[in-house]
Amino acid sequence: MTPVKTAKYRVIKQYICENIESGQWLEHSKVPSENELSEQFSVSRMTARRALQELTEQGLLVRSQGSGTFVATFKSQSSLLEIRNIADEIHERGHQYHAEQLILQAVDVSEEIAILLALKAGDTAYYSSVLHFENNAPIQLEQRFVNPKLVANYLKQDFTQVTPHEYLSSEAPLTEATHEVEAVLAKDEISQLLAISNTTPCLQVKRRTWSSQGVVSLAILTAPGNKYRLGSHLVF
Amino acid sequence: MTPVKTAKYRVIKQYICENIESGQWLEHSKVPSENELSEQFSVSRMTARRALQELTEQGLLVRSQGSGTFVATFKSQSSLLEIRNIADEIHERGHQYHAEQLILQAVDVSEEIAILLALKAGDTAYYSSVLHFENNAPIQLEQRFVNPKLVANYLKQDFTQVTPHEYLSSEAPLTEATHEVEAVLAKDEISQLLAISNTTPCLQVKRRTWSSQGVVSLAILTAPGNKYRLGSHLVF
DNA sequence: CAAGCAAGCTTGTATATACAACTATTGACC
DNA sequence: GGTCAATAGTTGTATATACAAGCTTGCTTG
Numbered sequence: 001m002t003p004v005k006t007a008k009y010r011v012i013k014q015y016i017c018e019n020i021e022s023g024q025w026l027e028h029s030k031v032p033s034e035n036e037l038s039e040q041f042s043v044s045r046m047t048a049r050r051a052l053q054e055l056t057e058q059g060l061l062v063r064s065q066g067s068g069t070f071v072a073t074f075k076s077q078s079s080l081l082e083i084r085n086i087a088d089e090i091h092e093r094g095h096q097y098h099a100e101q102l103i104l105q106a107v108d109v110s111e112e113i114a115i116l117l118a119l120k121a122g123d124t125a126y127y128s129s130v131l132h133f134e135n136n137a138p139i140q141l142e143q144r145f146v147n148p149k150l151v152a153n154y155l156k157q158d159f160t161q162v163t164p165h166e167y168l169s170s171e172a173p174l175t176e177a178t179h180e181v182e183a184v185l186a187k188d189e190i191s192q193l194l195a196i197s198n199t200t201p202c203l204q205v206k207r208r209t210w211s212s213q214g215v216v217s218l219a220i221l222t223a224p225g226n227k228y229r230l231g232s233h234l235v236f
Numbered sequence: 237m238t239p240v241k242t243a244k245y246r247v248i249k250q251y252i253c254e255n256i257e258s259g260q261w262l263e264h265s266k267v268p269s270e271n272e273l274s275e276q277f278s279v280s281r282m283t284a285r286r287a288l289q290e291l292t293e294q295g296l297l298v299r300s301q302g303s304g305t306f307v308a309t310f311k312s313q314s315s316l317l318e319i320r321n322i323a324d325e326i327h328e329r330g331h332q333y334h335a336e337q338l339i340l341q342a343v344d345v346s347e348e349i350a351i352l353l354a355l356k357a358g359d360t361a362y363y364s365s366v367l368h369f370e371n372n373a374p375i376q377l378e379q380r381f382v383n384p385k386l387v388a389n390y391l392k393q394d395f396t397q398v399t400p401h402e403y404l405s406s407e408a409p410l411t412e413a414t415h416e417v418e419a420v421l422a423k424d425e426i427s428q429l430l431a432i433s434n435t436t437p438c439l440q441v442k443r444r445t446w447s448s449q450g451v452v453s454l455a456i457l458t459a460p461g462n463k464y465r466l467g468s469h470l471v472f
Numbered sequence: 473c474a475a476g477c478a479a480g481c482t483t484g485t486a487t488a489t490a491c492a493a494c495t496a497t498t499g500a501c502c
Numbered sequence: 503g504g505t506c507a508a509t510a511g512t513t514g515t516a517t518a519t520a521c522a523a524g525c526t527t528g529c530t531t532g
Contacts, residue, residue: 007485028347033512044487057293062351065513066495183419183437183461201419201437201461225419225437243515269482280517301483302525475532482525493514502505
């Protein structure tokens, strides 16, 4: 058997996450103090503190010396600095993730896409369109063009089971990436997929990734601006 | 006088950072263990541990239970993540830059702003509103709240001559920054300033910057999505 | 020689404690 | 009523300690 003992501070983190995500604890409301948590869970103050500390670093809580710990303003947030897997992000927020695979086929690429993928116009590339859901609400549309020379088996995957990003990472380790971030109005077909009106501003991220062999893929990620934001943290 | 006692774990972090940045400690090389550091700096193991822990979370180190702590592979500089001066960016494009200073005064801050600036609700902060122009077309509205304790002379500046960012950099060297990027619809008064319709999606960047003394300022940068984009380039 | 085990190092988790620094509230005093 | 001081509660830093868990090395043993 596997005992799989969960660390105590993780249990407390989980408890706090659930209360926030279920709406029990609203934004800006006060959460139990270190002492209250340590008594409630029968752990030392340092252990309770660790849970609060890590959730603060993750942006779920805000702490203020002397006055207490509070629920931060909540919004989906993803990090630009790291190339992250959206499924992981959503799971970290304690939310349910699933994906729908809309398209997965070879396509003839336009000149613009060809240039970005380092192919010639008229060459074929692999194309996937996957809609990502957070708690059963669509949160991001991922349209991806993949260099067929570098990832020959792309079309044989099932992207409801593994995200394109996960698969590509396993096939061709990333060496480089660029992002371009814009605010756009989504085309009608996209706004319908995302269940938003066609006047809702969207964040659109174009991400090109390289392996040592060359350009691996171009991802176009579109997400409603009122549900999704990017964040980054720099230390000098 | 102000002793400004630096926390011990910060001293150790600083020591490690300097060794990495100066090239003394190369990628993948082993850094001193918790026990070695605690002896070297005459602190407890938990304090040395905290320094290693935080640097790991910040991505400078990698730890492996049983084998040790190592310098991480350097990644990422990104122009998005660099704190750039918009005047420089525009000049680099070979375009003409100028700014209009709309507001420069002390204001009572709302609760939300107070939290972000590490002030109390109802405290006063310094506030500036500056409109940046590229070739005589408005390109970005910069609204900025500044911590008056750290930048006492902010209200005496003329931000048509020097950007707020330039001035703050000279007054309080940055040690840390966070960005949040959203796609929004600008309020009417802002869309008028930017000379766009109120249905044009805008990129909004909230940038908080720290010096060693604490939160220096919160900048809210709003720019039309069809004229302005962010980019970043990561290398692994 | 090779396999396996044990020792010793490392980081990970957890506790109990102490004091410092900051905040909000309360109550006394003017 | 307004001001000030004391107080209780909160987070921040720091120490000393203990044991668990993972890796490395070297030695023992077959």
